[in-house]
Amino acid sequence: MLKDISSYDGIYLACGTTDLRHSVDGLGIIIKQQFKMDVFGNYLFLFCNRRRNRLKGLCWDKNGFILYYKRLDGEGARFKWPNDPNDVRNISLNQLELLMNGLSIDPPKGFEEIKARDFC
Numbered sequence: 001m002l003k004d005i006s007s008y009d010g011i012y013l014a015c016g017t018t019d020l021r022h023s024v025d026g027l028g029i030i031i032k033q034q035f036k037m038d039v040f041g042n043y044l045f046l047f048c049n050r051r052r053n054r055l056k057g058l059c060w061d062k063n064g065f066i067l068y069y070k071r072l073d074g075e076g077a078r079f080k081w082p083n084d085p086n087d088v089r090n091i092s093l094n095q096l097e098l099l100m101n102g103l104s105i106d107p108p109k110g111f112e113e114i115k116a117r118d119f120c
Contacts, residue, residue, distance in 0.1 A: 003061060009042040011096055013105075016085025018047035020056050024065045027058045035088045052078040070100075080104040 005011075014030065022030070027047060028039045037043070044059045057068035072078065080103060082089060095105040 002066065003059070005044070005096070006093060007042070008044045008059065010090050011044045011093070012037070012046065013082060013089045013091055013099075014045065014047045015082040015087040015089055017050040018056075020047065020049045020054055022047075022056075024058065024067055027056065027067075028065075031058070034086075037088070048079055048081040052081050055079060077102070082106070 012035075014035070018027075018030065027045065030047075031037050031039045031045055037045075039045075039058075040060045042060070044057055047056045047058075048054065053072040055068075055070045057066075057070075059066050059068075079099060081099075082105070091099070091105055099105050
């Protein structure tokens with residue numbers, strides 16, 4: 001049976017792009033070697049392709065791996081995925097919902113601090 005998403009100890013994004021031809025073993029190697037994390041932990045790991053329209057999720061479930069796959073269809077449908085290829089980010093359930101709805105998980109940037117300047 002599939003796990004309740006709120007039961008995971010962490011939800012991790014593999015930022016940047018991932019070759020989604022990798023299946024369970026290939027994604028597990030990325031988790032273990034590149035991110036130095038435990039693939040058998042109670043975590044959901046998410047990966048996105050270069051075109052940002054496909055997503056794979058991998059998690060361990062007591063006696064085997066679960067591999068999730070989502071493909072967006074429609075003109076211009078893209079995930080707002082973080083770009084840093086060497087980064088893995090722990091996100092919240094709320095951020096995952098934003099991501100699945102096509103929104104950015106990063107808050108928008110507001111005005112920068114304005115400093116007093118000399119008038120000529």
